[in-house]
Amino acid sequence: MNAMDTPLCLHQPRRVEIGRGAVARVGAFAEGAVRCLVIASGPTAQYVDRLCLPGHVEVIDSVPPEPDLPAFDAVLEVARRVQPDLVVGLGGGSVMDVAKLVAALWDGTQALLDVTGPNRVAGRRTRLAQVATTAGTGSEAGTRALLTDPDTHAKIAVESPHLLADLAVLDPELTFSVPPAVTAATGVDAMAHCVEAFTNIRAHALIDGYARLGIDLVGRYLARAVADGQDGEARAGMMLASYYGGLCLGPVNTAAGHALAYPLGTRLKLPHGLANAIIFPHVLAFNESASPEKTAEVARALGLPGGGAARLLDAAHGFCAGLGLEMRLSQHGAQATDYALWAQEAHAIRRLMDNNPRDMSVAQVVEIYTAAH
Known part of the structure; x- marks a missing residue:
């Protein structure tokens, strides 16, 4: 098939x-x-x-x-x-x-x-x-x-x-009244839904269409919505991107990105959108070798340069940080000694981890948390 x-x-x-x-x-x-x-x-x-x-x-x-x-x-x-x-x-x-x-x-x-x-x-x-x-x-x-x-x-x-x-x-x-930081974090969450479904091992041509539309809308409108909360076109574009992301979740769902974000919400009490924003660049780069063509599409839609996983990580991190998001887990109260337990919890979320295009070990989850520290 x-x-x-x-x-x-x-x-x-x-x-x-x-x-x-x-x-x-x-x-x-x-x-x-x-x-x-x-x-x-x-x-x-x-x-x-x-x-x-x-x-x-x-x-x-x-x-x-x-x-x-x-x-x-x-x-x-x-x-x-x-x-x-x-x-x-x-x-x-x-x-x-x-x-x-x-x-x-x-x-x-x-x-x-x-x-x-x-x-x-x-x-x-x-x-x-x-x-x-x-x-x-x-x-x-x-x-x-x-x-x-x-x-x-x-x-x-x-x-x-x-x-x-x-x-x-x-x-x-x-x-219109959603603060810039919340606008940024929730917007990256919407994008993560689309990206994780798009690069998922269960990806489907029908859902790919919705994912592409959502990623494109984020690339065009998220920065505008953060800069000016009264920008009606940008706000409408982001609501539609979020809706497309929701459609992606039903038949395909997310993957390692959301699995790694969940312990940050349940243990660190980070808002869901912010947790996903912190993790997003790291998992995007981690999966690049397993899904190079689709990852390149994502990068183009967001205006990010290509050139390999390391460059992509820096660029995607800069994209999120440029929206005003604090991307360091240490600044949100995380301790390096927490990461082994959180990694085990994230790795055990098989309904999501099994969707990831590249297998991720507990040790690699710890490495990502450490890199985000």
Whole structure:
């Protein structure tokens, strides 16, 4: 088989609203709803009124950046009290992941651990709208949700078509207030989704198309969005790049880059986007020898020079640092003595590491963390 005839299943939201003011169209979608549950974070709750929702509206604005099982259980308890006929995720990836799981589980008998893994969710009767307020995870497009196990510090992944949004909203105006550093980190996360799917051993011609579009949009618009948060064209371009990245995740998923980033979030408490930005240049360069042609495409789209892995590492690192990101793990509180444990945890995430185009040992993971120190 080749990338054209390899079997593939691609799920997308039933309806997508894009563009300035798109958030106001949630109200029409929600017509007939009696009890609406909006799941948000502190900064995103300001947009609830712009949803124009009918009926009783209950707002939960306490979802943390890296939600764990207790945080999810607290939201689920509220949902079971409210008994919503519409769930709205209003925020970034963490918020939208929680919204997916709440919509699927609040009125059923399955617990979270019952549905961990692929295709174990029994079904969903509650409508789900996902309104993105950052341009990074692409969670509004996908069928996966991630939570952190506080005991093991590992990510719990749930994957099911029943987590798919009935409505996804990409309104660039909701990202105008996102600070430059967050814009930069989430933008690199969106790019990493596309790049890791593009160079993945499971890469497929259909997904390659979305990945190329996403990488190109990042190359054209991320620096502009960081420099001027009110640049509507750049913000819209980055929201679309994030959406394309989300489409890449479903049938192909990410690889070593995200596996190495996860311990930085669970152990070091780094925001997901920043963790991926720190790791991105190192894994891109590491994989260059296994995927030279596609890596060269990535470099061209981002305006980076070719010339081998070492030069690529320097250039990709400069690309991220030039966006204002602090790329040294030591500046985020990491200790060199941490890396052996984190490397073992990252290496054990086989659902991602097994996708990488080049095999990576525990020792090589330590080398990458050390290089990023």
